[in-house]
Amino acid sequence: MKNGILLYPVIISEYNDDGHYYVATSPNIPGMITQGTTLTDTAYWTEDAIATMINGSDYPETVDPSNWKLKDNDKLVYITVDMTRWIKKNTRTVKKTITVPEYISNLAKKNNINVSKVATDALKRALNIDDD
Structure with missing residues (x-):
């Protein structure tokens, strides 16, 4: 395959x-x-x-x-x-708990950064998944 x-x-x-x-x-x-x-x-x-x-x-x-x-x-x-x-x-999303340094969490929140999206995008890159 x-x-x-x-x-x-x-x-x-x-x-x-x-x-x-x-x-x-x-x-x-x-x-x-x-x-x-x-x-x-x-x-x-x-x-x-x-x-x-x-x-x-x-x-x-x-x-x-x-x-x-x-x-x-x-x-x-x-x-x-x-x-x-x-x-x-056909896959649903699942809730995962991740740990990041507090200052990064605060900066992400202040800058309206979606941590789940960033983590998902990073995992896709690491797994070599293309969303075409």
């Missing part, structure tokens, strides 16, 4: 029974299932479903789909999952 980007093959099946819709599943991610009204919509929700299912765990290896048996209404689609972007978008 380079820069948090993963690529998983999925099966997107087209249905016309109770209306027209698509359903995505993947043998790579057991239990992952999502759907959409268009192929593009389904691909979008598939990225979110995969990221949700694998977040906080070791990322599953990509299985070679060449032996998958597809039905007439199935398409093999590769979904790019940017875990770094997804985690940033």
Whole structure:
């Protein structure tokens, strides 16, 4: 995985029974299932479903789909999952207590400096995190 980007093959099946819709599943991610009204919509929700299912765990290896048996209404689609972007978008903030010298705290307050923002920016630089 380079820069948090993963690529998983999925099966997107087209249905016309109770209306027209698509359903995505993947043998790579057991239990992952999502759907959409268009192929593009389904691909979008598939990225979110995969990221949700694998977040906080070791990322599953990509299985070679060449032996998958597809039905007439199935398409093999590769979904790019940017875990770094997804985690940033779906992460809440947490309260942390830090210790700084009193005079720095006073100067920051006097100069309307947001200490949490400064600490967050410094941690991003130290961790080489880019917020593009």
